[in-house]
Amino acid sequence: MVKIYLGPAGVPHSAKKKNTIDGIKTVKELGLNAMxxxxxxxxxxxxxxxxxxxxxxxxxxxxxxxxAPYFINLCSEEKEKVEASKQRILDTADRAELMGADAIAIHIAFYGKMEPEECYQKVKTELGDVIDKAKEMGIKNVKxxxxxxxxxTAFGTLDEVISISKELNGVIPYIDWAHTFARQGGKIDYGEIIDRLISELGLTHINSHFESLVFRNGKYVDEHVPIDANAPPFEPLAKELLKRDNLSITLICESPELERDALKMKEVLTKLGYEFS
Structure with a gap:
């Protein structure tokens, strides 16, 4: 049976104090198990x-x-911006290691004037350098x-993130299901993606985000809305996950309704027969 870690992106709205530690305590009180x-x-x-x-x-x-911070672009034309981006990734990884987090999510680059393949090679070089420095700093566990x-305009197709993960040790895809749905023109085959992560990368744990997106001017845009919008739908993902063995997943709810929607996701999984321990 799959093992599911489910929780909000950041401190729940219902937390009395808006700090991380209080947020974690609130997550526990809500019956969720990730943040x-x-x-x-x-x-x-x-x-x-x-x-x-x-x-x-x-x-x-x-x-x-x-x-990690949004202000990261490893394909910037300005060297200073690339170096500042690398430092932000390292600072994030350092704190993540100290708090025992398993992975960091990074919006890695924009193509800018580069062709996607040129940006890919640049990301590979710069991120490779970050990983070498992270090792020197004693960062061992964070992906x-x-x-x-x-x-x-952004680096981050499914193919790109799988490919870079094959090439660089310590790199994994951080799957934003809604972003992938939008990038694929409003289509997503959850099972196919999970199969690729397992067969091509040998992943036993998937890190991911879930939310719904706005449909505007004929396409889905990166504007997060509550999961009731069904763009993409959650239940097919839940069903796909429950077919799996020897797999675990972190589902981080990035809907504006942080814990409310995380609890809705929990309800869907529970109705389908999953038991949260």
Whole structure:
């Protein structure tokens, strides 16, 4: 039977104090078992707080992952921006390691004036350098998750993230199901994606985001809305997961209705026969 870790992207709305540790405690109270720590506006957490956060999560049995800052572009034409991006990834990975998180989600690059293949080679070089530095810093456990992206201007097709994960040790795809759905023109075959992650990369754990997207001017755009919009639908993913053995997955709810929608996802899984321990 698949093992599912489910929770919100960041501190739940219902948490009394809006800090990460209180957020983790609230996640536990809600009956969820995962949380993504959001560094999207910058890595502002001290190393001490990261250690304390990890301790609390471990005691409560909450699986942590971390989202790196949005201001990352390894294919920028400006060297300073590339170097600053690399530092942000390293700072994120450092705090993630201290808190015992398993992976970080990274919006890795925009093609800009580069052809996709040229940007791919640049990402490979720069991210490879980041991974070497991370090893020197003693970062051993955190996986570098290259996120699938909705925008056609961004590095992050399913093929790109699978391919870069094959080439660089310590890199994994961080699957945003809705982004992939949008990038594929409003179509998604969950089973096919899961099969590829297992057969091509040998993954036994998948890190992922789930939310719905807005449909505008004939296409799905990267604007997150509650999962009731069914763009993409959650139930087919739930059914696909429950067919699997020897697999675990983190499902991070990135809907604006953080815990409300995470609990709706839990309800769907429970109705289909999954038991959260």
């Amino acid at each position: 993504e720590v959001e560094f999207v506006q910058g890595v502002r957490m001290s190393r001490e707080t990261a250690e304390e956060t990890g301790q609390v999560a471990k005691e409560l049995g909450i699986r942590l992952s971390v989202h 570098f998750g290259v996120e699938t992206m909705a925008k056609e």
